[in-house]
Amino acid sequence: GAVVSQHPSWVICKSGTSVKIECRSLDFQATTMFWYRQFPKQSLMLMATSNEGSKATYEQGVEKDKFLINHASLTLSTLTVTSAHPEDSSFYICSARTGSSGNTIYFGEGSWLTVV
Amino acid sequence: DAKTTQPTSMDCAEGRAANLPCNHSTISGNEYVYWYRQIHSQGPQYIIHGLKNNETNEMASLIITEDRKSSTLILPHATLRDTAVYYCIVRAPFGNEKLTFGTGTRLTIIP
Numbered sequence: 001g002a003v004v005s006q007h008p009s010w011v012i013c014k015s016g017t018s019v020k021i022e023c024r025s026l027d028f029q030a031t032t033m034f035w036y037r038q039f040p041k042q043s044l045m046l047m048a049t050s051n052e053g054s055k056a057t058y059e060q061g062v063e064k065d066k067f068l069i070n071h072a073s074l075t076l077s078t079l080t081v082t083s084a085h086p087e088d089s090s091f092y093i094c095s096a097r098t099g100s101s102g103n104t105i106y107f108g109e110g111s112w113l114t115v116v
Numbered sequence: 117d118a119k120t121t122q123p124t125s126m127d128c129a130e131g132r133a134a135n136l137p138c139n140h141s142t143i144s145g146n147e148y149v150y151w152y153r154q155i156h157s158q159g160p161q162y163i164i165h166g167l168k169n170n171e172t173n174e175m176a177s178l179i180i181t182e183d184r185k186s187s188t189l190i191l192p193h194a195t196l197r198d199t200a201v202y203y204c205i206v207r208a209p210f211g212n213e214k215l216t217f218g219t220g221t222r223l224t225i226i227p
Contacts, residue, residue, distance in 0.1 A: 004159075006159075032212055034214055034215070036217075043203075043217045043218060043219050043220065044154075044160070044217040045217075046214055046215075046216065049212050049214060051212070057212070091157070093159045093160070095159075095160075095215070103209040103210065103213075104150075104162060104165065104209075105150075105162070105215055106162055107152075107159035107160045107161070107162070108159050109158060109159045110157070110158060110159040112157075
């Protein structure tokens with residue numbers, strides 16, 4: 001299957017600082033990428049949908065000014081958690097849609113964020 | 117909201133076939149059935165998808181009922197590494213159509 005890579009795999013940051021997570025589609029061009037968040041023992045919750053070259057569409061209840069999403073190229077989307085607080089600590093997962101095989105969506109490995 | 121219903125958990129003996137059911141009685145004509153699994157602390161892994169015909173790949177088989185209201189994912193010879201949460205999701209394969217995750221089935225393979 002197609003490969004989606006995230007970086008970093010885990011990060012610890014101080015409260016009040018910002019942290020950026022990168023999502024790359026390694027062997028295909030992804031016009032659409034999705035960002036999810038998962039708290040322990042819960043399912044994945046969609047945060048936003050990003051299309052290359054345009055503004056992201058955020059799900060209800062997700063603060064767009066806090067979770068900045070940039071999708072500047074067909075192979076890279078970034079999620080920046082601004083002014084992070086301990087309650088933002090979570091597992092963040094990106095995914096990307098291919099243009100073939102029924103527009104299948106593939107996921108990255110996920111990024112663990114801990115805010116201290 | 118998730119459009120599928122799955123059992124919360126299942127056990128399967130190692131080496132046996134694992135059959136995971138999914139109900140999707142409100143599926144639309146243009147929606148596919150996708151299966152993903154999530155092993156602890158990893159991103160979801162794509163397994164298989166189908167529209168109305170049965171599908172098979174190197175990982176699993178997908179059996180969709182004729183009325184498309186339910187399906188079964190079959191792992192033919194389960195191994196310990198198949199222990200994971202399995203998600204059944206219906207989605208139209210267009211543009212920004214997203215994957216909405218329910219609670220999935222926690223499959224435990226017993227040695």
